[in-house]
Amino acid sequence: MRQHSWWVWITPALSIAILAIVAWHFRTFDFQQLIAVVPKSPLFWGVFVIYYMTGIVFDFIIFRWLWGIPLEGMVALARKNVSNQLLVDYLGEAYFYSWARKKVKMTTSPFGAVKDVAILSAFVSNIVTLVMMAMVYPFARTFNLGLTSTALAASVGVITLISLIVALFSKHIFSLSKGQLWGISALHAVRLIVSNVLMAVLWSIALPQVALGWWLVLATAKMLLGRLPLISNKDVIFAAFAVLVVGNDKEIQILMALMATLMLLTHLLVGAALAIGDLVTLPPRRGKAD
Numbered sequence: 001m002r003q004h005s006w007w008v009w010i011t012p013a014l015s016i017a018i019l020a021i022v023a024w025h026f027r028t029f030d031f032q033q034l035i036a037v038v039p040k041s042p043l044f045w046g047v048f049v050i051y052y053m054t055g056i057v058f059d060f061i062i063f064r065w066l067w068g069i070p071l072e073g074m075v076a077l078a079r080k081n082v083s084n085q086l087l088v089d090y091l092g093e094a095y096f097y098s099w100a101r102k103k104v105k106m107t108t109s110p111f112g113a114v115k116d117v118a119i120l121s122a123f124v125s126n127i128v129t130l131v132m133m134a135m136v137y138p139f140a141r142t143f144n145l146g147l148t149s150t151a152l153a154a155s156v157g158v159i160t161l162i163s164l165i166v167a168l169f170s171k172h173i174f175s176l177s178k179g180q181l182w183g184i185s186a187l188h189a190v191r192l193i194v195s196n197v198l199m200a201v202l203w204s205i206a207l208p209q210v211a212l213g214w215w216l217v218l219a220t221a222k223m224l225l226g227r228l229p230l231i232s233n234k235d236v237i238f239a240a241f242a243v244l245v246v247g248n249d250k251e252i253q254i255l256m257a258l259m260a261t262l263m264l265l266t267h268l269l270v271g272a273a274l275a276i277g278d279l280v281t282l283p284p285r286r287g288k289a290d
Contacts (some may be wrong), residue, residue: 012278012279014079014083014087014091014095014275014278015274015275015276015279016276016279017081017087018083018086018087018271018272018274018275019271019275019276020274021086021087021268021271022268022271022272022275025264025268027285029265034258034261034262034265037254037258039205043084043204043205044202044205044206047137047198047201047202047205047265048196048262048266049200051195051198051199051202052263052266054191054194054195054198055081055191055195056074056077056078057074057115058083058187058188058190058191058192058194059077059080059081060073060074060077061187062117062184062187063077063100063113063117065183066103066113066176066180066283067100067113068104069100069103069104070103072103073099073144075104075274076095076096076099076103077096078096078270078274079092079095079096079271079274080092080093081267082095082267082270082271083095083271084273085267086267086268090118093114093115093118094115097110097111097114097244099112101272112174112175112176113175113176113262115175116174116176116180116181116184117174117184119173119174120181120184120185120188121188123163123166123185124185124188124189125192125227126159126163126191126227127163128189128223129159129223129224129227129228130156130160130163132154132220132223132224133224140227149218151230152228155228155229155231157226158229159227159229173213184192192223196219196220196223196279197216197219198217199215199219199222199259200212200216200219201215202216202259203215203218203219203255203259206255206258207246207255207269210246211247214245214246217245218238218241218242218245218246221238221241221242222238225237225238235256238256239252239253241255242256262275
């Protein structure tokens with residue numbers, strides 16, 4: 001299969017960009033402060049690793065089913081995840097597309113499948129958000145969290161409109177078969193559930209005095225707020241709701257800051273390891289591509 005010359009440079013270019021981001025963040029990173037507040041429990045770290053890997057593993061299951069990708073696809077999907085998180089959304093999909101073109105033997109272009117999986121991920125998240133909003137809205141109205149009805153209605157309207165467009169024009173948008181689309185959607189839904197449960201378990205380990213059930217409620221609330229496009233001050237609203245549930249403002253702030261820092265640090269470390277590995281093993285150029 002003939003490769004466009006610029007695809008050859010996408011991996012080293014991503015690697016250099018990720019290393020630059022890592023260096024930028026690490027220049028002021030306060031490791032002593034992080035060590036002082038991070039939980040020492042081995043269970044916390046075990047669950048954290050599983051939580052971090054959840055999206056990568058489910059992506060691997062999907063593309064293993066679609067294409068039969070080898071185990072090394074986990075590394076490519078980890079790089080996809082890091083690229084999306086540290087650089088630009090969907091840049092990781094562009095990288096994974098180039099990887100698939102080189103590593104997976106297919107009679108058709110893998111672009112359609114990569115596109116479909118990405119769109120279905122957002123679509124399923126939107127549908128879950130709409131369902132959960134319908135369930136929790138009667139209760140949310142009783143709390144004064146700074147969440148205006150106008151902003152909420154507008155956000156729900158945007159999500160609904162996008163979801164309707166995807167549903168109505170699905171035949172023109174998607175290239176995979178109906179069975180594959182339903183299967184991928186189901187896997188995305190399971191991924192959302194698993195991720196929220198693992199997040200709740202992490203919070204519960206860090207603050208065991210709060211019942212796991214309340215952490216599940218908070219994990220769901222965080223997911224919902226994250227999907228609402230026109231809501232400002234999401235962190236403030238979530239913190240206000242968390243304080244109502246947990247009742248300790250300081251501990252909640254420390255925990256949320258800790259989790260955000262740990263996720264960023266993990267992205268940086270994984271990204272740096274993959275980037276260095278790519279640059280070290282980069283094959284020499286042999287002139288023009290065949």
